[in-house]
Amino acid sequence: MKRILVSLTAAALALTSAVSLAGCGSNESSSAKDTSSSSAAASSKPDESSSSAAVSANDVKFTYNGSTVELNTEIDAMVAALGEPISVTSQMSCHGEGEDKTYTYDGFVVNSYPRDGKDYVMEIVVSNAGIPTSKGIEVGSSASDVVAAYGSGYKEVGVYYAYDAGNKMSLQFYIENDAVKEIDYFYSV
Numbered sequence: 001m002k003r004i005l006v007s008l009t010a011a012a013l014a015l016t017s018a019v020s021l022a023g024c025g026s027n028e029s030s031s032a033k034d035t036s037s038s039s040a041a042a043s044s045k046p047d048e049s050s051s052s053a054a055v056s057a058n059d060v061k062f063t064y065n066g067s068t069v070e071l072n073t074e075i076d077a078m079v080a081a082l083g084e085p086i087s088v089t090s091q092m093s094c095h096g097e098g099e100d101k102t103y104t105y106d107g108f109v110v111n112s113y114p115r116d117g118k119d120y121v122m123e124i125v126v127s128n129a130g131i132p133t134s135k136g137i138e139v140g141s142s143a144s145d146v147v148a149a150y151g152s153g154y155k156e157v158g159v160y161y162a163y164d165a166g167n168k169m170s171l172q173f174y175i176e177n178d179a180v181k182e183i184d185y186f187y188s189v
Contacts, residue, residue: 054151055163071187075119
């Protein structure tokens, strides 16, 4: 009887760990995210100019109402620039000790990760029109508008056109029915 109880307890702990880790992956499944690793599902588009990137570090700076937020910077600086969010939610971090947080604003969210006791900007996801990228692409733009602005040097990852900006940063466009449905500025932790 004791052996059965120990086995059941071990199974319950394993299931709890699996469920906890699955929660971390659930946010990642909604987006292309890390474009630095190759995937069988990803198909590379020809790069128009292999010597120069179509997306630069300036292209992954998010600007809203005249304020600019950079990926992998402290959340306090982001809140100072953008103002207080509508809401903040958190969950156990997939990236270390602490909590990953989601800061909700009107038309976009900012996701953070913890490092050394501070929170940093990991991702900015724009879901409303009227919040354009540095090259004028916004929710509702066509896929051909994206390619005209950023070139054909993207990786098609599922429904995303993912442009690598270097330094573990990318700019990603969720394309559905030939239109941008979401814009994702992403830092790969």
